Amino acid sequence: MAKKFPAHRIKANLVYDVWDAAHALGCHKQTVIRWIKNQGLAADTTRKPWLIDGKELKVFLGARQTKVAAKLVLHHCYCFGCKAPREPDGKIADYTQQTHETGRLTGLCPACGALMNKVVKRSDLEVIRARIEVTVQKASPRIVSRADPRSNVTIQQKGQTDGKTQQG
Ligand SMILES: [Zn+2]
Known part of the structure; x- marks a missing residue:
């Protein structure tokens, strides 16, 4: 299960390297590297250390959280x-x-x-x-x-209490 990261600890006006970002979020450095490599987190990877704009990181975490929350959409x-x-x-x-x-x-x-x-x-x-x-x-x-339209089962409604039928 995807966990929620404390995006509020990231400052939009700062630039983070992978280690700083991981430290601020309390996650492993590899997690941040994976976000950059596989999940579209914008970062400057043209030189080492890789640098991540705090603002980009916040946006990424926000979008990621929305995705997690939307997993079971309301009408599903x-x-x-x-x-x-x-x-x-x-x-x-x-x-x-x-x-x-x-x-x-x-x-x-x-x-x-x-x-x-x-x-x-x-x-x-x-x-x-x-x-x-x-x-x-x-x-x-x-x-x-x-x-099951073929069945002739009559549904016996025992009173109209709290509707606790066997499908519950
Ligand atoms: Zn099914």
């Missing part, structure tokens, strides 16, 4: 079958309100057909709806019946 669910984040099949999902602030987003994995779900914030729903079609459910998610 984690599929335990594929062990990977997936966009719900057909870009459709159900949202079942669970508490005042949160609800469960349910969709099908486009790769293996497994039911995926995750808890999302009610306030994130609009962002999610910009990407996929979300139907807000009052109680039992319709996705359960759509998951």
Whole structure:
């Protein structure tokens, strides 16, 4: 798992060599070298020691952090079958309100057909709806019946309590 580096310790108006940068960030020199060689961190490598503009380093770390944070984007669910984040099949999902602030987003994995779900914030729903079609459910998610249209299983809704079904 990629770790977060303390970009605030880097001063935009300073120039760092690899060692200084690694020291300031509390990481290994090789990590910084790898950023320069493989990950597009801008540096002056025409002579030794390699020099990195503090401003460039800050931008690089910021972009890197955003990438890490965006790994599981809002409208994706984690599929335990594929062990990977997936966009719900057909870009459709159900949202079942669970508490005042949160609800469960349910969709099908486009790769293996497994039911995926995750808890999302009610306030994130609009962002999610910009990407996929979300139907807000009052109680039992319709996705359960759509998951296997051939089966005649009747879903018994035991009261309308907190919706803790076996898919949870
Ligand atoms: Zn899957």
